[in-house]
Amino acid sequence: MRNNMKNRMTSTAVALALFGTVFLAGQSAQAAGNTPKPPAQSWSFSGMFGTFDRAAAQRGLQVYREVCAACHSLRLVHFRQLSGLGYKEAQIKALAAEVEVTDGPNDEGEMFDRKGTPADKFPSPFANAKAAAASNNGKAPPDLSLMVKARIGGADYLHGLLNGYEAAPAGFKVPEGGAYNKYFPGHVIAMAAPLSDDAIEYQDGTKATVAQMATDVSTFLAWAAEPELEERKSMGIKVLLFLLIFTGLLFAVKRKIWEDVH
């Protein structure tokens, strides 16, 4: 009996230690530099039952289209996917039709411009990375499709960054063409503060403060990075429930079969 207890304790210790390693290994890369950690927000899409706040994401799309899209591409996202944010087919068609897409070659071998359709991807503001860099002080603005997955901190980081423009502390020299940002690694960011209060007028009448726009566009970009998130989580709940019940049954059968051995 005592032996059994000891065994259990070692097992638990081992399990904890293993989990600890995995956890620490995951954390280790985050301890980079002296940049403060962006404050954690309570996102609609975090947690096991999280879903995207449709209204916020739709406002975020408006921020992207009216502000970010001037410099940043969103090259992995198709218009048709916007149905995932609650847009109706007609609305998606209308949104897509607002952009010009180069298509072709046609039967005469010519490239031609046409209106966008839901099957098109979001158009990129520059023809290529070189052109993007040339128009932006030599630094091409990164694509935003996976931005939330490609930065430590995810949406919190994006939200922090958009709110993190402030005057450089005394003695900190911000080089020409750069801006000071509290949450950007090294603090010098090539992007000038993109948002200002009332920079856009929200279609739903929400007041467009910097904080509001930062939250909305972060939500939208979280969706753009993980459009499968809602389906994944709802399937995950069902899978876990099934496995819990099934494993419980297996345990009962195991007990029954082993009954005569002990």
Place this chain on the structure above:
Amino acid sequence: MSEKQMHPIIKWIDYRLPVFSFMEHELHEYPTPKNLNYWWNFGSLAGIVLVIMLVTGIVLAMHYTAHVDYAFDSVERIMRDVNYGWLIRYIHMNGGSMFFIVVYIHMFRGLYYGSYQAPREILWMIGVFILLAMMATAFMGYVLPWGQMSFWGATVITNLFSAIPIVGDSIVTLLWGGFSVDNPTLNRFFSLHYLMPFVIVGLVVLHLWALHMHKSNNPLGIDAKTDQDSLPFHPYYTIKDLFGLGAFLIFFAYFVFFQPNFFGEPDNYIVANPLQTPPHIVPEWYFLPYYAILRAFTADFFLYAYTPIAWIMSAKLAGVLAMFASILLLLLMPWLDGSKVKSSKFRPVYAMFFWIFFLDCIVLGVVGGKPAEGVWIYIGQATTTYYFVHLLVIIPLVSRLERPKTPPESISAAVTSKAEG
């Protein structure tokens, strides 16, 4: 299913190709020690994870494009447009981590209970080769999405071979298929990443063959002598393994559905860019202990600077060799350990050192994930030193000097007394 109960058709086939009696012997009757604890579940779990990896991998290969211009986007297409592509990819991606978790537990179990000892030396050694094959497979698989960490990880690790004198640079050129990590590298890594799992399957067959020669070791480390000591594999261990599988799948599914990028690096969602080095190049977590050993060998590391190693090779080469040695030395475990008693249950001194070694490996893993600076360098060098001292000094000495407690007469005697007491 005895000879008499066989259906005539089954009997006809079995007379010509004895698959049915083979399965009967090896999966049903197969005598298994009755006292196996849950640490013995991880062997079958590893086999199941291998199958999961094969199935998801074959499907992913149907949609993946091995070209530097398309690889990243083809993975994103799988994530966004292929039906349940995100599910298949996240299972495969997290499956790699699960495979290593399960196999590391399986190996530590073997080390604790002396499962590598006679007559299971070859069984253990095949296991070490499986680990090496897994590492090669995982490394090449991580390159395929062609993100920043894929590219720079591949660059750092392949460059290690340049430390080999004379032929080093030629080997690196051969691995790359050119003069830098580029399209030919990606193509050959994809080809080999598809090949290696089948090599692993072959090794697993040998592993099981060797296992079934002398059957499983057990927590007492004594041989099963009579029928009283064993149970038929089915239904006793089929149901126990299935229950373990269920519990494991809950753990696995949690990560796939709720934390799919927990084990990954955000940088790998940035397209590979040969002109921009990420601030910290970190390998996947399961390589971190070896990475720590590799980096411990600096020019002033006493194990290098004050030993004859410094006369014959560079610190870089010493690090590379030490990294490979850290795994290859495990092949010698059956001979490094001179104890007549297998299980650490009866070897309290050895058991204590086992746990120190376990902790050492964990700390090595933590160090591997930190930037090589400040106190981490010294912690890495101390834990690296202990790793080798444990294998080459502590195990041989302790196993020969310690007077173990006397194990019980038989498995059944131990089980009965435990039930009564």
